[in-house]
Amino acid sequence: MNQGPSPLLWIVTAVVLSAFTSFFVAQFAAPKSGRAQSDLLTKSSPDFHEWLHAELAITPEQEKALASIESQFERQRIDLLERIRVAGQSLASTLEAKPDDSESINNCLREINSAQGELQQVMITHFLDMKEHLSPSQATRLLQWTRESITHDR
Numbered sequence: 001m002n003q004g005p006s007p008l009l010w011i012v013t014a015v016v017l018s019a020f021t022s023f024f025v026a027q028f029a030a031p032k033s034g035r036a037q038s039d040l041l042t043k044s045s046p047d048f049h050e051w052l053h054a055e056l057a058i059t060p061e062q063e064k065a066l067a068s069i070e071s072q073f074e075r076q077r078i079d080l081l082e083r084i085r086v087a088g089q090s091l092a093s094t095l096e097a098k099p100d101d102s103e104s105i106n107n108c109l110r111e112i113n114s115a116q117g118e119l120q121q122v123m124i125t126h127f128l129d130m131k132e133h134l135s136p137s138q139a140t141r142l143l144q145w146t147r148e149s150i151t152h153d154r
């Protein structure tokens with residue numbers, strides 16, 4: 001009576017295979033591209049930002065005055081990096097699962113671009129906020145390095 005594998009076995013096999021595929025995608029494809037995205041930014045912007053603070057020779061008094069805008073900037077930066085990471089992951093899984101779905105792919109790309117744009121905006125605003133607490137010569141150097149970081153993509 002029972003000839004060949006039962007339909008249930010096929011269903012189970014299909015589920016296991018798709019689970020394995022999503023595991024594979026989650027383990028390899030998605031984190032890799034997500035990490036690449038945030039690496040790009042953690043390498044450029046925050047390193048530049050730290051370098052900037054060190055190079056400006058910020059005094060302890062200035063650090064104290066800057067503390068609240070620094071922590072606000074840090075929160076915004078973390079949120080935006082997370083948005084970029086999540087969008088990068090969903091781009092990777094869309095490319096894997098629905099490579100012909102150009103609308104979903106474009107939505108992911110738009111989200112990545114918009115979060116990156118906001119991050120740049122937040123950084124420039126932060127530099128201008130910082131400038132208020134600096135001496136005139138520190139402020140001049142800050143503006144110069146900010147301009148250079150934009151034009152040379154430091």
Ligand SMILES: [Zn+2]
Binds near residue numbers: 049053070130
């Ligand atoms: Zn700062």
